[in-house]
Amino acid sequence: MRVPIQIVDWATREPVQAELFDGVTVEHFLETQNEWRPVVVEAAKKMVQSGSPQDIVPRHFHWDWTSKEADLRILAFSFIGISAGGNLQGLMKLENAGRSGRIAWQKGKPLTYVDYLETAPWNIKPLMQALGRSQKFAAVGTRLIEAAVRKSLDEGFKGRLALHSLTTSERFYLDVCGMTAVGRDPAKQNLLWCEFTPEQAERFLKEGAT
Amino acid sequence: MNSKKTMTLNLTDQEMRVLEDLSSQKDLSKTAILRQALRLYQLVDVKLAEGGKLFFEDQKKEKAELMVL
Numbered sequence: 001m002r003v004p005i006q007i008v009d010w011a012t013r014e015p016v017q018a019e020l021f022d023g024v025t026v027e028h029f030l031e032t033q034n035e036w037r038p039v040v041v042e043a044a045k046k047m048v049q050s051g052s053p054q055d056i057v058p059r060h061f062h063w064d065w066t067s068k069e070a071d072l073r074i075l076a077f078s079f080i081g082i083s084a085g086g087n088l089q090g091l092m093k094l095e096n097a098g099r100s101g102r103i104a105w106q107k108g109k110p111l112t113y114v115d116y117l118e119t120a121p122w123n124i125k126p127l128m129q130a131l132g133r134s135q136k137f138a139a140v141g142t143r144l145i146e147a148a149v150r151k152s153l154d155e156g157f158k159g160r161l162a163l164h165s166l167t168t169s170e171r172f173y174l175d176v177c178g179m180t181a182v183g184r185d186p187a188k189q190n191l192l193w194c195e196f197t198p199e200q201a202e203r204f205l206k207e208g209a210t
Numbered sequence: 211m212n213s214k215k216t217m218t219l220n221l222t223d224q225e226m227r228v229l230e231d232l233s234s235q236k237d238l239s240k241t242a243i244l245r246q247a248l249r250l251y252q253l254v255d256v257k258l259a260e261g262g263k264l265f266f267e268d269q270k271k272e273k274a275e276l277m278v279l
Contacts (some may be wrong), residue, residue: 070256070260073256074249074252074253074256075248075249075252075253076249076250076252076253096249097246097249097250097253098249098250098253108235108236109236109237110236110238110242110246155242155245156238156239156241156242156245157238157242158237
């Protein structure tokens with residue numbers, strides 16, 4: 001699957017052509033390690049040194065997509081990326097089996113779980129501010145969550161979707177995407193479980209991020 | 211999206227009843243239930259082949275290893 005999509009140039013606010021694809025390979029994982037990770041680590045260090053509030057210092061500086069290479073062959077997992085301007089702009093790993101809803105009336109209903117979602121560091125405003133640079137693109141995370149909802153629909157899960165949000169991303173999932181905060185999960189570093197019901201997912205796809 | 215192939219599946223009455231019950235409980239089509247089963251079977255099979263173990267924990271927190279052939 002390769003689908004043309006639009007993201008937004010942060011400087012001009014103009015739409016930019018990008019590509020959403022599911023043919024993710026180990027080359028993309030290596031690109032995150034070589035191109036993204038050093039920038040995330042550098043920004044995190046600067047933020048800590050300058051006394052930035054803990055809740056905006058990135059928590060994903062240690063992520064290593066290359067460790068997920070074996071998962072590329074597992075049907076229960078799927079990977080989706082976004083590229084623009086010859087570079088990877090966002091990457092996501094989904095679990096499509098073995099997860100179910102935690103909202104009371106959704107319990108036991110299977111859903112797609114966003115295991116990892118990362119946008120390139122140059123698309124994350126606080127990181128670029130820490131480095132004295134401008135953010136490059138906006139709407140990459142939103143396009144990935146839309147793709148995750150479509151995957152849920154394709155799996156027959158009716159748009160049901162869930163994830164454990166890093167503290168730095170909670171406002172995005174709750175306020176921008178409109179997911180429900182179900183509760184903190186002691187089994188997952190006390191991260192917040194956020195969930196879309198079918199109705200919320202349909203609204204998100206129809207009306208977009210707010 | 212990958213193109214899909216069609217296959218015919220023969221089930222006993224009991225197997226069909228279980229499939230229909232799961233379909234109703236999980237709010238999933240019968241096809242989606244079987245795709246879920248395949249995904250889980252492959253996942254477990256790969257993890258076991260890598261040396262992993264699969265356990266069920268009961269309410270008394272006692273663990274029983276599940277053998278998958």
